[in-house]
Amino acid sequence: MSARDGMDVLVVGAGRMGTALGTLLARLGRRVTLYARREDLARVIDEEHRNPTYLRDVRLPERLRATTDLAAAVTQTPLVVMAVPSQSFRDAARAVGDHLEGDQMVVHTTKGFEVESFNRMSQVLREETCTLKIGVLSGPTIPEELVAGHPTGAVVASAYTEVVEAVQDLFKGGFFRVYGGRDVVGTEVAGAFKNVVSVAAGAVQGLQFGESTRWLLITRGLSEMTRLGAAMGADVLTFAGLAGIGDLAATCVSPHSRSHQLGRRVAAGESVDTVLADLHSIEALPTSDAISRHAARMGLELPIVRAVHGLLHEGWHVQRALAHLMSVPVGDELVAPRTR
């Protein structure tokens, strides 16, 4: 018996996504442990089978165990799923890395970049852990809908077939369909970028514009996402898949999307700070900053990112953001991606 027989999977992070994935896996009969930093949270999950902070209305399966003992949990699992916000990801990865070994796999679900370094989360994992078998799970995965049992799907991208197959096996048998992919860069860029477009989509709704405007924005958002991805070495086809247009469209129309809520409420006149105080950590905030900083360095023009950055970080009024977008010269629609 190998030392990794203690559990099937460890989910690090008891936030919305971590709790939803843990719940889903436990319902599928997997031996899953949810790591929470806070003792009181781990205790409530374990004893009362609910998460008082996220997905509060959901009764968690009894076989979903929570722990604060990271060392013991990491040692016993062949696969770690990191569901941690991008800006605390490095610390979490380092803590996990203290106990990981080379035969273990790590997959993350985080949709963001590190602001200063512009690192993708798989790069952070490579720097902070010894493991090479790294993957990313991304797609239209709105936690509330996942735990409600709605049929949905995602892609798990990794250079290692073993990782892809392990994650597919984990979710086998339920309503969550996991497709395999090899393009880690594209999958990560798509996941992060859609948060920014979603803010703009929310603003469009807050301004009471209709579907034409929303889909103009989503389509141009996809174009910007593809441009950035291509510049970073992604396969442009990835953006036509679940992690690309699938996740982007879902986030831009879903009322559950917090970045969408942020955009809608700011457009309706609330201040960014007020909305942020209401909502928990929002990836769109650091991600728009990270992309905006680095796009310029890469020689890329990304008007939607610019407008969202103005709205969230520079105190732009929503009308100014709109004016900015409307003033961008129009050229051939598909020129930029094709030239790469």
Add this chain to the structure above:
Amino acid sequence: MLGAMPISPATPILLTEDDQERLKIEGVLRVMEHVGSDPQRIESALFDTLYEERRRLEKEHDRDKARAQRQFYDQIQAEALRANAQRQRQLLKRIVESFAAEVAGHFDPRFYALATKVVPTGLSVLLNAMSPIELVRAASHGFRTLEERIVVGGEVDAVQRAARHGTVVLVPTHSSNLDSILLGYGIMRMGLPPFLYGAGLNLFEHKFIGIFMHNLGAYTVDRRKQAWVYKEVLKTYAGCTMELGLHNLFFPGGTRSRSGAVETKLKLGLVSTALEAYINNLRRVTERPDVFIVPCTLNYQIVLEGETLIDDHLKEVGKSRYIIEDDEFSKPRRIIDFITKLFALDSRIHMIVSRPMDLFGNTIDDECRSRDRRGRVVDRRKYVMIDGAPAHDGQRDQEYVREIGRAIVERFHRDTVVDATKVLSHVMFEWLREENRDMDVYRLLRTGGAVESLPLSEAHERVDRMLGALRALAADGRARLDDTVAGRDATKVIDEALAHLGCYHRRPAVARRGDRLFHVDRNLLLYYQNRLSGFDLAAGGGRP
């Protein structure tokens, strides 16, 4: 895995004649095992090999050799056409045996064992013989001057420890055919036994170098042989020697860098072989299972074959020329001229070995343990475990090899020694590009653009800026500078670069006339400046 071979534990480093014979047998067995027993696969392997070999022989210069070999293949072909699968397998085995004999044939274990004693003097004489001045000096002062001229630096202690602990696979950058000699010398200077090395037939046949190839631990690689079965024989031979604990060397760039740039696209077949050897060793539970990768950079201020290599790079057709038989290396006078002038300029050649890595990109510490990027000790065996036991996994292992390829490229850049020649070439070429923004690089190289020369004062300013950028990178551990670039001013850097660029090549890359610097051989300028591509000079403020 060398499971069937009884290996003397007392001789993990030096190969006996018996070991050599067993290696051949084991190699043939493994290749045949790889071919398998499927009749279709056997037939295709046999006829593919016959086709490739007969095609090669059509271009063979040595008629006697070609005739004998053709006879051999004709005979096999005639029989193969009417043979059943079992007989075809036997015929294929005959070819594999002939390949194995040829690969290992040039490698003389007695020579190899003796080499630790012979090489120091032999190589010193050879290198000094290339420089008459040095030879005279050496006669009165011993060979000390050579030690000063060829600097063997970097993580020498760590490499020595790794070589005692396990098998070392040295992966150097490759710019010149002189690299083989330099490496032989450097390895000897580090106090290590010769490394096994797959050398091209052209090197064995070379007037100067041929006799030394044995001493360098070389076995033969005939790059004209394209049959996959032959490549499998080479790979298997190298793998078996690694499992025996013999240190190996190969150029991951595959061939000399044509552009002058540090290699970034690597051929990692032998790293893959090293990984296989490591897993086999773990499965066999050997005393010294570990295999370490040691990146190494070879740095010349000027390169013997620089002109031919860059010309070849610039010709579209040249990119497919794998073997160049008519370059400077084929002309002994050019070699002597090169060494004489290089030594007359008090030039130094740097061989820098990086800290050893395991096969997963982790660095090796002083106790030969693996450490991850955060410095944590890592159990490297875990990477190859499947259900608690070491095992091969083709797809996983392929990704590991890619990973180590990236790590090798990173070390190549970090341990490339930046000298004055590269700095001035880079500055001049950047200036040329700026002056001719609308011109593509090929036209610029051909015509030279609108401006012929750069005022010396401006060159000083530009060199100064670049020195600042390079020194910042060096302080950050991202570049390695020679003494002049590290500590001297722009005047000295320019003087030293001009002396080197003007001393050996038929036309200088740059020449000074009065208070201006003129670009002369722009191809060479491109060649030398390319060495700095991949360095983050813009971020360090090197570009105006």
